[in-house]
Amino acid sequence: xxxxxxxxxxxxxxxxxxxxxxxxxxxxxxxxxxxxxxxxxxxxxxxxxxxxxxxxxxxxxxxxxxxxxxxxxxxxxxxxxxxxxxxxxxxxxxxxxxxxxxxxxxxxxxxxxxxxxxxxxxxxxxxxxxxxxxxxxxxxxxxxxxxxxxxxxxxxxxxxxxxxxxxxxxxxxxxxxxxxxxxxxxxxxxxxxxxxxxxxxxxxxxxxxxxxxxxxxxxxxxxxxxxxxxxxxxxxxxxxxxxxxxxxxxxxxxxxxxxxxxxxxxxxxxxxxxxxxxxxxxxxxxxxxxxxxxxxxxxxxxxxxxxxxxxxxxxxxxxxxxxxxxxxxxxx
Numbered sequence: 001x002x003x004x005x006x007x008x009x010x011x012x013x014x015x016x017x018x019x020x021x022x023x024x025x026x027x028x029x030x031x032x033x034x035x036x037x038x039x040x041x042x043x044x045x046x047x048x049x050x051x052x053x054x055x056x057x058x059x060x061x062x063x064x065x066x067x068x069x070x071x072x073x074x075x076x077x078x079x080x081x082x083x084x085x086x087x088x089x090x091x092x093x094x095x096x097x098x099x100x101x102x103x104x105x106x107x108x109x110x111x112x113x114x115x116x117x118x119x120x121x122x123x124x125x126x127x128x129x130x131x132x133x134x135x136x137x138x139x140x141x142x143x144x145x146x147x148x149x150x151x152x153x154x155x156x157x158x159x160x161x162x163x164x165x166x167x168x169x170x171x172x173x174x175x176x177x178x179x180x181x182x183x184x185x186x187x188x189x190x191x192x193x194x195x196x197x198x199x200x201x202x203x204x205x206x207x208x209x210x211x212x213x214x215x216x217x218x219x220x221x222x223x224x225x226x227x228x229x230x231x232x233x234x235x236x237x238x239x240x241x242x243x244x245x246x247x248x249x250x251x252x253x254x255x256x257x258x259x260x261x262x263x264x265x266x267x268x269x270x271x272x273x274x275x276x277x278x279x280x281x282x283x284x285x286x287x288x289x290x291x292x293x294x295x296x297x298x299x300x301x302x303x304x305x306x307x308x309x310x311x312x313x314x315x316x317x318x319x320x321x322x323x324x325x326x327x328x329x330x331x332x
Contacts, residue, residue, distance in 0.1 A: 006083070006102040008110060008154070010075030011147060014068060015113045021068055022140055033063035040070050043077040046084050048209055048256055050160050051153045051174075052195040059142050059189060061131050068143045076154045079103070083158055088258070096162045100155075107155045108181045114144045114151070115183060125188035145189035152177050153192050161209070163250055163257065208300050210292055213254030213284045214277075214332060226252055228331040236324050238265030251301045254286045263302045268315040269325055274298065276329045 013019040020026060060066045083099050123137045125145075131138060156177060163171060174192050175185045216222035230248045233239045239248075240262055250259035263270055274294050277283035285297045295313045302309040317325075 006099060006106060008075055008079055008106045011072060011110055014071060015110060021064060021143060030063045033067045037063055037067040037070060042070060043074040045077045046081050049157055050195055050256055051156055051192055053149050053153065053190055054193050055190040062139055065139050065142050069146050072147050072150045076150050079154055080157055087162060100158055103155055103158055107151045111148055111151050111181050114148050118144050142189060145187060148182055149187060149190040149192050161256060209256040209258055210297050210300055211255060211257050211286045212252045212297055213286045214252040215282050215284065225332050232328045232331055236328065238263065238269060240264060261302050263304050263309060266321065267312045268317055269321055271312045271315040272317050272325050273328055276325065277332060282332055
């Protein structure tokens with residue numbers, strides 16, 4: 001693994017090296033940037049991303065701004081594609097933790113540089129009205145804010161996809177990450193927001209990163225209940241003793257995840273745990289708009305004898321198993 005590819009060098013070049021837009025060598029006419037942009041293919045983001053940048057279209061008011069935003073987009077897309085490919089081919093929690101660490105170090109260092117550059121400018125977001133006054137500085141300001149939002153997005157995409165391998169105390173949302181590393185929360189120029197996935201609905205759904213969503217708006221109580229749920233499943237030998245709690249939290253977290261749980265108990269017990277939680281309106285599927293069945297989600301998130309869990313909708317209940325099912329369900 002070449003760690004240099006995980007330093008977001010394309011963005012570092014914009015901030016600190018030969019691509020700095022504020023240097024004389026890059027003070028080109030806008031027509032030149034229009035030509036550069038036309039020759040710069042867009043690298044698509046990987047499938048399954050969950051965040052997007054939002055901004056007013058007029059802020060990309062010159063070809064120079066659009067060109068640099070394309071460079072930033074491509075650097076982030078390339079970083080995420082490499083990270084996802086390595087992790088998905090390896091599946092080790094060590095690899096996930098290592099690439100998250102490299103990404104966090106690169107992202108936070110570059111954010112600090114970008115924020116410092118913002119403070120050097122004599123224009124602010126409030127002055128983005130007359131675009132002829134201090135035009136170049138306003139271009140730089142938009143580019144820097146776009147860059148900061150993109151860097152936050154880059155880290156959170158990796159955290160979101162592999163949160164089952166994260167320490168819960170390390171998880172951050174958009175606002176907390178901004179507060180910790182940028183110094184503000186609500187960005188006045190480019191803001192980051194969750195993007196609900198657009199699933200491929202049909203007889204053969206394509207999204208395999210779906211999950212269950214345990215409905216409990218009290219986050220502390222939610223984690224406590226799922227922890228007890230995890231303990232009961234182990235107690236009754238439905239899952240292995242070494243099942244990582246983080247994996248179970250991800251499976252019931254209502255977000256995209258690749259986490260899976262090995263089921264070693266009766267398939268009928270799992271079926272009726274899910275049925276009872278559905279009947280109690282405590283369990284939905286994610287993404288909701290995909291209209292996936294609960295059994296499809298089971299097949300993606302649970303394994304049986306090392307293979308994807310088969311469709312368990314036809315399993316029948318054994319009366320002697322009802323006390324076990326009830327005791328497990330009552331934790332939620």
